[in-house]
Amino acid sequence: MSGAVSFERDGDIALVTLSNPGKLNAISEAMWRALADGFAGLSADRTLRCVVLRGADGNFAAGADIAEFPRLRGDPASVRAYHVDLLAPALAAIAGCLHPTVACIEGVCVGGGLEIACHCDLRIAATDSRFGVPINKLGFPMAPGELQGLLALAGRAATLEILLEGRVFDAAEAQAKGLL
Numbered sequence: 001m002s003g004a005v006s007f008e009r010d011g012d013i014a015l016v017t018l019s020n021p022g023k024l025n026a027i028s029e030a031m032w033r034a035l036a037d038g039f040a041g042l043s044a045d046r047t048l049r050c051v052v053l054r055g056a057d058g059n060f061a062a063g064a065d066i067a068e069f070p071r072l073r074g075d076p077a078s079v080r081a082y083h084v085d086l087l088a089p090a091l092a093a094i095a096g097c098l099h100p101t102v103a104c105i106e107g108v109c110v111g112g113g114l115e116i117a118c119h120c121d122l123r124i125a126a127t128d129s130r131f132g133v134p135i136n137k138l139g140f141p142m143a144p145g146e147l148q149g150l151l152a153l154a155g156r157a158a159t160l161e162i163l164l165e166g167r168v169f170d171a172a173e174a175q176a177k178g179l180l
Contacts, residue, residue, distance in 0.1 A: 003028035003065065007038050012049040014042050014099075017056050018113075024062035025055040027112050029072060032064075032090045035116070039093035051097060053120060054104040055113070060129070063111020066138070083143040087112070091146060095119040105129045105180075110168060114179075115142075118149030123180050125171045131179060132168035153178050 003020030016038065018025045027035075042051055055061050064087075072086075073079045094101060094116060103109075103117040105125035110132045117123050125131075133150070135142060142150075142163060151159045158177045174180050 002067075003031045005031050005034035005038060007042070012047060014045075014048050014051045016042075016051060016053045018054070018061050018116075019056035020061075020065065021057065023065060023067075024059045024108050025057070025113070026062045026065040026067075027116070028065040029068055029086060032086045035090040036093045039090070039097050042099065043093070043097045045099075048099045051099050051101045052104055053094070053101060053116070055106065055109075059107030060103070060105045060109040061111075061113025061116060062108045063113055063135075079140075083146065087115075087143070088145050091115060091119045091149065095149065105171075108168075111135060112146075115146050115149060118153055118179070125174065125180050127171050129171045129174070130168050131171070131174040132166070133162050134166040134168060136163065136166040150179075 002023065006017045006019065008015045018027065018031065020026050020028060020031065042048060072082050101120040103120040103123040105117060105123060106129060108130050109117055114131055114133055133142060154162065154177045171180065
């Protein structure tokens, strides 16, 4: 398995870093599980004041690691388990964190990366960051539970535009859509 999520402390701030070298920090199965477990622990830590979530090496995250899809999403039951048992707990743990969460976005923030960022309380981005949900090119929709963060920020019309067009857009457009 590839990829890792690191959890560090800088005083009363937790620094969470997504890292999957060579894959623009695409989120692997192990990383989804680490996010769920790690954010549950961070939420319980009453000494924290803030959690900063970022990507390593100049990119936030390029979505889920599609190299794992044949193994993890090979049939309808596996697809359901992937979304219900793997992604949903991670996104819920991020959204439910009792401390303010800040996504610090550089480079690509697409697919599952954007889902993660949308479940943080605040999102700040470098001006050259890129956003989108190009899953229509892979032939499947975003699961309803994963859609909630994007929908809450961008609203119905912009969310439909993002999903149906499947294009990648810049930080200025992301800000105009209410994502930043």
